[in-house]
Amino acid sequence: MKRKRTTRRLRLLCSVLGVCVMAGLLPAKAGAEVSQAELESLRAERAVIQAQREAKQAEIDELTESAVGILVQKRALDERNMYTMQQIQLNNEEIALYDQMIADKEQEVLNAQEREQDQLVRYRARVRAMEENGTLNYLAMILKSNNLGEMLTAMDDVEEIMTRDKKLEDDYIQARENTEELKAEYESYREEVNGKQDALRLEQEKLQAEIDEASELLLGLKADYDDRQAEIAEIAAQEDATNMAISVLVAKLEAERAAAAAAAAYTGSDEAPDSGAAAYSTGSFIFPVASYTYISSRFGERIHPITGELKNHNGMDIASNMGTTVYAADGGRVVLAEWYGGYGNCIMIEHGNGYKTLYGHLSVISVKNGQTVNQGETIGQVGSTGNSTGPHLHFEVYLNGGRIDPEQFYSGLNISADAGV
Numbered sequence: 001m002k003r004k005r006t007t008r009r010l011r012l013l014c015s016v017l018g019v020c021v022m023a024g025l026l027p028a029k030a031g032a033e034v035s036q037a038e039l040e041s042l043r044a045e046r047a048v049i050q051a052q053r054e055a056k057q058a059e060i061d062e063l064t065e066s067a068v069g070i071l072v073q074k075r076a077l078d079e080r081n082m083y084t085m086q087q088i089q090l091n092n093e094e095i096a097l098y099d100q101m102i103a104d105k106e107q108e109v110l111n112a113q114e115r116e117q118d119q120l121v122r123y124r125a126r127v128r129a130m131e132e133n134g135t136l137n138y139l140a141m142i143l144k145s146n147n148l149g150e151m152l153t154a155m156d157d158v159e160e161i162m163t164r165d166k167k168l169e170d171d172y173i174q175a176r177e178n179t180e181e182l183k184a185e186y187e188s189y190r191e192e193v194n195g196k197q198d199a200l201r202l203e204q205e206k207l208q209a210e211i212d213e214a215s216e217l218l219l220g221l222k223a224d225y226d227d228r229q230a231e232i233a234e235i236a237a238q239e240d241a242t243n244m245a246i247s248v249l250v251a252k253l254e255a256e257r258a259a260a261a262a263a264a265a266y267t268g269s270d271e272a273p274d275s276g277a278a279a280y281s282t283g284s285f286i287f288p289v290a291s292y293t294y295i296s297s298r299f300g301e302r303i304h305p306i307t308g309e310l311k312n313h314n315g316m317d318i319a320s321n322m323g324t325t326v327y328a329a330d331g332g333r334v335v336l337a338e339w340y341g342g343y344g345n346c347i348m349i350e351h352g353n354g355y356k357t358l359y360g361h362l363s364v365i366s367v368k369n370g371q372t373v374n375q376g377e378t379i380g381q382v383g384s385t386g387n388s389t390g391p392h393l394h395f396e397v398y399l400n401g402g403r404i405d406p407e408q409f410y411s412g413l414n415i416s417a418d419a420g421v
Contacts, residue, residue: 039249043338046242049235050339056232060225067221074214081207084200091197098190105183113176243341250335281351282375285329285409288359289382289393292320294414296392299405314403315358315396319416322363322391324382329357329395331374334367343394344386347379354401360394361385 287293297317332351336358340346343360347367350356363383367373384391397406407413 036253039246039253042242042246042249046239046246046339049239049242053232053235053239056228056235060228060232063221063225063228067218067225070214070217070221074211074218077207077211077214081204081211084204084207088197088200088204091193091200094193095190095197098186098193102183102186102190105179105186108179109176109183240341281331281353281355283330283353285357285397285406286327286376287410288327288329288357288395289318289320289324290327292318292324293410293412294319294416295407296416298415299403299407315360315394316406318393318395319390320382320392322382322384324391324393325378326359326362326380326382326393328373328375328377328379329397330355331377332356332372334369334371334373334379337365337367337369337371339385342387344388345380345383346386349373349379354399356398358394358396358398360396361388361392363391 295316296319297313299313299316301312326347328349330349330351332349332355334347335350335356336346336348338346340360343358345360345362345365347359347362347365348356349359359380361383362380362385364381365379366381367379373379382391382393388394395406397404397409
């Protein structure tokens with residue numbers, strides 16, 4: 001991975017050095033002159049870089065979409081797994097309850113068996129005694145009885161005692177059998193719950209395997225996402241370097257035109273090139289977005305909305321809806337009408353007398369490079385391309401190559417409390 005990143009850095013360095021040589025930032029050939037062909041070559045190179053960036057962004061979007069789908073699937077699996085584990089816990093508690101109930105019934109069976117055995121011993125002893133001493137007992141009852149009625153009553157009492165003993169033994173047997181039947185039912189229920197518990201554990205193991213698989217997929221997607229982000233960062237750096245080279249070439253071409261114009265004015269030549277900007281400029285600026293005067297960020301220092309750092313803001317941001325028409329603040333010649341680094345889709349108009357205006361983050365560009373426009377002419381639509389957190393127009397004014405505060409040209413603006421000083 002480290003070797004791969006080193007190779008990328010070397011490739012990026014070579015690219016930057018290449019565009020710098022083309023732009024004249026580094027010495028190329030002695031006496032090399034800036035030409036429109038060089039500028040077009042750089043723009044073609046930038047178009048290739050932009051295509052690469054868009055392709056990488058498409059890959060990132062696809063990875064993000066896949067990750068979202070897997071996250072949704074994993075969340076559902078986690079919920080099912082949690083529910084299954086709760087069911088397992090409830091089943092464990094139910095099994096423990098049945099185990100306790102079975103243990104209690106086992107003890108009841110033992111106690112019943114002991115009572116049954118004791119009663120059986122007493123009953124058998126009574127019967128044996130009556131069998132062994134039956135004649136004497138009956139004779140004793142006759143001798144003790146005053147009459148036949150008393151003797152019959154005594155004999156009935158003996159029979160009643162034996163019947164009661166037998167009934168008590170039968171009751172003990174019935175109670176013991178009932179307890180054994182109830183214990184058998186509990187054991188059957190416990191076996192049923194045990195079977196359910198086994199099924200739940202198998203389901204939980206399967207769910208956990210699917211969760212682990214989803215986690216592995218997410219880790220793989222994260223690694224691919226990081227790689228694509230690193231690649232797109234390199235491409236963005238190449239694009240920035242190309243944009244810088246184009247800006248340098250444009251500045252040189254403009255300087256050459258200005259020098260040629262000055263020379264023509266000095267010599268009185270009618271062949272001096274003219275930008276044509278002054279012919280269309282009114283010398284004043286109209287507001288570039290109709291019906292929107294809400295300034296969300298002013299010219300000067302501010303907290304950057306993306307990086308969170310204190311940085312200098314080179315223009316003012318006009319908050320407006322996506323697709324709102326953008327007008328030329330003054331007439332002039334379009335010197336830039338394409339993607340321009342962090343500005344996204346961008347237009348720059350040269351107005352003459354040292355003035356230029358820039359319109360950034362557009363969703364639509366409606367003019368072409370080199371085209372002349374009049375003040376108030378439609379040049380594009382508000383968007384959120386480039387480094388932007390929402391639809392707005394980033395508007396800059398240049399004077400003699402340096403940026404100045406655009407607010408000085410307008411009154412009645414609605415300034416946000418968070419727009420900066």
